[in-house]
Amino acid sequence: MSISIKRENTEFLYQQVASMILEMRQTGALRAGNKLPSLRELSQSVQVSVPTIRQAYIELERQGVIEARPKSGYFLKPYVNLDSALKKARPVHKPHVVNKQSLIEEVFDAIHAPGSVPLGIANPSAARPSDKALARMMRRVMTNAGSKAVSYGPMDGYLPLKRQLALRYLEFGLQVNPDEVLITNGGQEAIAIALKCVAQAGDVIAVESPTFFGVLELIESLGMMALEIPLCPDHGIEINDLTTALDKHPVKACLFSSSISNPLGSFMSDARRAELVALLETHDIPLIEDDVYGDLYFTEQRATPAKCYETKGMVLTCSSFSKTAAPGYRIGWLLAGKYQAHARRIKRALSCSSPLINQWTLSEFIASGEYDRNIRALRQVLKCYKQRAIALVQESFPPGTRISDPQGGGVLWIELPSGNDGSELFHRAIEHNISIAPGALFSCTNKYKNCIRLSFGVQWSESIENSIRRLGSMVTV
Ligand SMILES: Cc1ncc(COP(=O)(O)O)c(C=O)c1O
The missing domain is CATH 3.40.640.10 (Type I PLP-dependent aspartate aminotransferase-like (Major domain))
Structure with a gap:
């Protein structure tokens, strides 16, 4: 772990230690489930006293960022717990005329823009192309x-x-x-x-x-x-x-x-x-x-x-x-x-x-x-990518996010914390060359505005991982 403490900084030392650990989580240098250094190790590497490091860890524990496990030390917690599962939507009481074509056109343009990271398209065979x-x-x-x-x-x-x-x-x-x-x-x-x-x-x-x-x-x-x-x-x-x-x-x-x-x-x-x-x-x-x-x-x-x-x-x-x-x-x-x-x-x-x-x-x-051999292998790859994608969302999206636990296919459904708008996130993501599918696409009423669909049926790469992290950092608490 490499962090540097600035003594001239106006923040308390324990706050600086805590902020640096938060930053390492944000950049992916520290992942959910990773063990943090012991109080003594960190104290030596950043040249700050053990009580200060302890205070930083207590603060991070209070914020729900890390957890102390008996006799094992401190561990980084995921942002989003899988037990915060999705709830069933409310029933709609009457039939609706559908008016979605212009939004669909916009999303298709983003999906097919050259060089965009394809998290918006449901193309699971890309995970293991034939x-x-x-x-x-x-x-x-x-x-x-x-x-x-x-x-x-x-x-x-x-x-x-x-x-x-x-x-x-x-x-x-x-x-x-x-x-x-x-x-x-x-x-x-x-x-x-x-x-x-x-x-x-x-x-x-x-x-x-x-x-x-x-x-x-x-x-x-x-x-x-x-x-x-x-x-x-x-x-x-x-x-x-x-x-x-x-x-x-x-x-x-x-x-x-x-x-x-x-x-x-x-x-x-x-x-x-x-x-x-x-x-x-x-x-x-x-x-x-x-x-x-x-x-x-x-x-x-x-x-x-x-x-x-x-x-x-x-x-x-x-x-x-x-x-x-x-x-x-x-x-x-x-x-x-x-x-x-x-x-x-x-x-x-x-x-x-x-x-x-x-x-x-x-x-x-x-x-x-x-x-048939390909389908069997594709299922295994998709299962593994699903876990990777869920872990990344858990690490990088803020608390209050809910994630689906798909039993097949190649997409995750994500409910963002209230106050976030899936269409706004879609537009901000395009500026970073990332395509996602906004939740509003998936209903003819005004439901799912705070949702997005994210594909894990992709050719997995560092750019996919960084894009999911970047999306998480765009979502507000
Ligand atoms: C649920 C569902 N049905 C049908 C289709 C259309 O499939 P095809 O690409 O074979 O036309 C799709 C494609 O995304 C889909 O997700």
């Missing part, structure tokens, strides 16, 4: 298939890929005919088609709160209304809240990430998901399940897709390779149940087909076994 394996597969496809691979593909997708996806659902005991799989341009197009199948402008769509902003943007562009159902950080949608909402409002469809949600990272158990499907079936309400994060779970087992519990063909499952392999490939899929014929017509009208070369390459990737 680009090299995919490039190898794509070269092989091009060599073997030539111009066929870059021609127009079948409207509903490349058959070998559809077969592989159908096969993957068999693992859950769900028999899917490859014809029932509609390949789309990412999960976003799958959700757009699903929404168009089941609702029209003016209809009310029940969504999670907080929810992925892409869902709100779609609802806005289709002229529909959103009814927010609060998510419980521990177990997802509360069936009681949903039952109340269905009794009160003319909900046309529900759109939920029923396995792992974004931005909360909550995980719904299979039993609750089965209950959810049963409830919606009694009301004849379609469920659009957004399962793009389903494979990136940190729990013991993957969630069973809601589709496995249905009996009426009213669950529309949307997913993609964006979170597990390559978002830039823009390949997703939709299982539209009884809306299949309608979904195919919409897909044809919207985009004719999805890039054949990308489907072909992904199909080779799956067939080689590398896709």
Whole structure:
């Protein structure tokens, strides 16, 4: 530990010692959990008496910065305790028109600004990119298939890929005919088609709160209304809240990430998901399940897709390779149940087909076994980065901050101490070339203004760590 005490300074010596330890915490030279030097060691290294050092430590202990552990010495405490967990949002009482497009545009500009630190984008595959394996597969496809691979593909997708996806659902005991799989341009197009199948402008769509902003943007562009159902950080949608909402409002469809949600990272158990499907079936309400994060779970087992519990063909499952392999490939899929014929017509009208070369390459990737190996490794990396990100937030954000404990995916949801505004922090962070997602994006009402979403699905580096620390220093107590 290197600190220097200035005797000419007007501050008391013990205050100077305390300030220097605080500064070392701020810069990361001292981390949460680090042991502080003994009174005697520090007294010798800074040439100040042992009683003065003791007084500094007592002051820091009083401020909640350090803790004395019996027979072990003094340790630096985290700023934010994980037991200060998030609370469930309050229910919203009526459907809302969505008006988020301009804020979304602003955030997208920041995310894609050259050189910005990407803490605002949810791109978990960046934590362990598959680009090299995919490039190898794509070269092989091009060599073997030539111009066929870059021609127009079948409207509903490349058959070998559809077969592989159908096969993957068999693992859950769900028999899917490859014809029932509609390949789309990412999960976003799958959700757009699903929404168009089941609702029209003016209809009310029940969504999670907080929810992925892409869902709100779609609802806005289709002229529909959103009814927010609060998510419980521990177990997802509360069936009681949903039952109340269905009794009160003319909900046309529900759109939920029923396995792992974004931005909360909550995980719904299979039993609750089965209950959810049963409830919606009694009301004849379609469920659009957004399962793009389903494979990136940190729990013991993957969630069973809601589709496995249905009996009426009213669950529309949307997913993609964006979170597990390559978002830039823009390949997703939709299982539209009884809306299949309608979904195919919409897909044809919207985009004719999805890039054949990308489907072909992904199909080779799956067939080689590398896709599954990669997902297993990606989950481990993300789990580790989640802990790192949580530890950094605990160290560098002020007391009063609350953090999610995501059960999958690649993002942390952070509630800032009251008085802080996530959008203001977003603008200040841009000045330092750091992109984050402000909480206001994730609701169509005025909720979550004091929240931000931070990605830990990134290529971890010192610059990521410094950026999280810098963000923490911008938040006021
Ligand atoms: C919850 C959720 N659903 C859907 C999507 C869209 O996925 P894709 O990139 O495959 O269109 C995203 C992307 O961020 C997401 O987070």
